[in-house]
Amino acid sequence: MDDPIERLSSWPQALEKINTDQADEYFAPLAEGKWSKAAMIAHILFWDQFFLEERLPFMVKGAALSRLSSDDVEELNQKAWDYAHSGIALKQLIGEAINQRERLIHYLEDKDLSTAFTIGGKVLSLEEYTQSEAEHDEHHIRQLGPPANVKSEE
Template sequence: MVAKTNKQLILEFESFISYIQSLDSLEDADWEAPLEAGKWSLKDVLCHIMLWDKYFYEEAFVKVKEGQPLTAVHQDFNEFNTNAVLYARTVTKQEAIGQFVLYRSRIIEDAASLSDEAFEQIYPDGDGNKFSIREHLRDFFPHDKHHKQQIEKYVLSVTAIQ
């Protein structure tokens, strides 16, 4: 589906929630094992996605909704992702899923509550770069899709063994 309207973008972004929730039936051990040799685990990937959602929710979406300046700034991706993997070690599968659903839902609710004008408006982020809700959602589809493909491949390998 090529998302064109703001509503379609929101629905597509939301669709990842039910997909992640469907993975709850996997064994905890399957959530802890690397997706491939030398790769992150399913829980690592989910915490990585959730923490990016949390970051952009708190530093951009809330700010847009409240009419405040955005505080989102460029992050060192390697450091951010390393911290996400470390964080994943501190939560259970259910906590990781719950936190993902929480922040993804908050983004969706805030985005859906905006007028089309606010949804598409360009805001300066904390670094002075351009940020819009619309482009943020569009930019994260390939990211979600990349991880979904990794997860789907892994799930097929796990369920083939069982």
């Protein structure tokens, strides 16, 4: 497996390339009934916060964590969407997302990634959980795409 912490670093790297002068593109839905790019950024921000504050402290050897209900997932996703469309500036949203990810990475650097626990009865290691988060990132990085939103090199 690739280093999951290194893989998590690709999210802030992708965000740093966004040209915040083209914010309108980020707040418009990708298509009818779809999320905006800003909402996707907030989505990762909120899930990073959940991972850092609500999961990691309890991911200890042998711990049995409960699975989130679909209502809990939907509620967190809705909060992220609402935050992204609350009037926050794209630059601020990106800064918060980068900062939250850096906090998460810093916390993980001191952890034993082989630590095993269960979530909803499924045995996982912290490495597997983190790899899953990195795959989730990669899905959203592809959605953000390489449009004409990349900062020019000056």
